[in-house]
Amino acid sequence: MTSPPQADPSGSAAKLVRSIPEATVARLAVYLRMLGELAEQGAETVSSEELATATGVNSAKLRKDLSYIGSYGIRGVGYEVASLHHQIERTLGLDRQQAVALVGVGNLGHALAGYSGFGGRGFPVAALFDVDPDLVGIHINGIVVEHVRDIPRVCAERGVTIGMIATPGPAAQSVCDQLVRAGVQCILNFAPVVLQVPEQVEVRKVDLAVELQVLAFHVARRRAGDASDTVVAPSVANGVRDGVHVTNGSAVLPR
């Protein structure tokens, strides 16, 4: 906000990180990916307009988002792709690798373990856990599945900072407690339960069933208001752009 003008010192992105809205952080990640693609295509600079269109946001919003991390644009020109990429990376803390532990190697967990989108983006899956004796011991993508009871030891050994929970609902809370005890700071929860964690631990929830149910609602609404003008409140997340309707996702959830 009222950040005093300053050249970046050295190490961490400390001062700059003050007070970035959560919604902005999420979008920064999207910009980052697009910047990576642009860099591959050999682009030197992008204007806010171009980057905004490519990522599906309003250009003013994009500029405001970027303003939270500093003034790295050149007026009359745009943003230097490589430089901006680097700045966002630094802000999001992606300049160092974050080891991820995944608990629950069932259906979804197995897929997540093999998902290349993680390791390729600075989140190597460093540990896998399950309780099923048939699963403990097998290898997935070169990583052996350990028993849940070893979470504290293994996580400590491998410097895990982020946990992902892909267990059935009933097991999630106890697994979560284990992860917290192991010093994990952030948890991505795929289980359909509300996790109780100490204040300093961040939980983020992805609920696939909820996503579908929200879509089902829209189908129903459409059917109901078929020939009528009954319309749901547009809400912040919707919008029409270039004749293109893109309701953004929001895995959303309570609280």
Add this chain to the structure above:
Amino acid sequence: MTSPPQADPSGSAAKLVRSIPEATVARLAVYLRMLGELAEQGAETVSSEELATATGVNSAKLRKDLSYIGSYGIRGVGYEVASLHHQIERTLGLDRQQAVALVGVGNLGHALAGYSGFGGRGFPVAALFDVDPDLVGIHINGIVVEHVRDIPRVCAERGVTIGMIATPGPAAQSVCDQLVRAGVQCILNFAPVVLQVPEQVEVRKVDLAVELQVLAFHVARRRAGDASDTVVAPSVANGVRDGVHVTNGSAVLPR
């Protein structure tokens, strides 16, 4: 938008559905699940306070959410579990099954196809598609994988209303176009791209890499502001409740 008041024509949940905030819709799905569990446990009624605590929201917010779908509570008592469950189900359009088509049976897609959370909640996966000749023809959970080129025909035959895209990024847009042509009304997109769709089609995006990057940001912030007072803006989605810190998920995305 400015929909004139109107009595519901036939059976559908038309007038109740007028103008429910998107955020509320997502939470209704969460309430619904908890109500299901409560019903299994034999509960007859719940108070807003109980249901709110169980789902991790503020009780006032919960009551306001429920007020959007009507007044089904009993003052001094609470809500009748079965009745409320039914009302929410109706509002979300879950009283009829929605056939889902899944395109992309790779890592993630395969898991989604086998995910019991869908079929069990009124979203039977009715069709699977891929372009890989090695995958076309195989069976997953009793469903044969068809070629992407047959999307229009198969979707029409099986009455698919919702599409899920779990392909690599580059393939997503063309697959999306196919689904739209097949009459799919809503799309859940797991591919890391912004889809362009006609206005009447709803897109919801789930981006796992973004989720992790948001978490990484929180780890970095924590490390940076270790002994300082550097704090991120709490944002609407965070909160402390009973000494429990639960930042909600938000698969979020642009727009």
Add this chain to the structure above:
DNA sequence: AGCCGCTTGTGAACGCACGCACAAAGTTGC
């Protein structure tokens, strides 16, 4: 060097959503 056009960065207004707090309404006990 000076002007022109383009793009950034941001002040200000708007709108949604959240949460408080209370009135309305129903229930239980006497």
Add this chain to the structure above:
DNA sequence: GCAACTTTGTGCGTGCGTTCACAAGCGGCT
């Protein structure tokens, strides 16, 4: 039947997030 208690439903204030619109700044052209 009345009083006290419980719980819903909601009007209102507040804060965050989005959007508009414009001044400030930079590069290129003459």
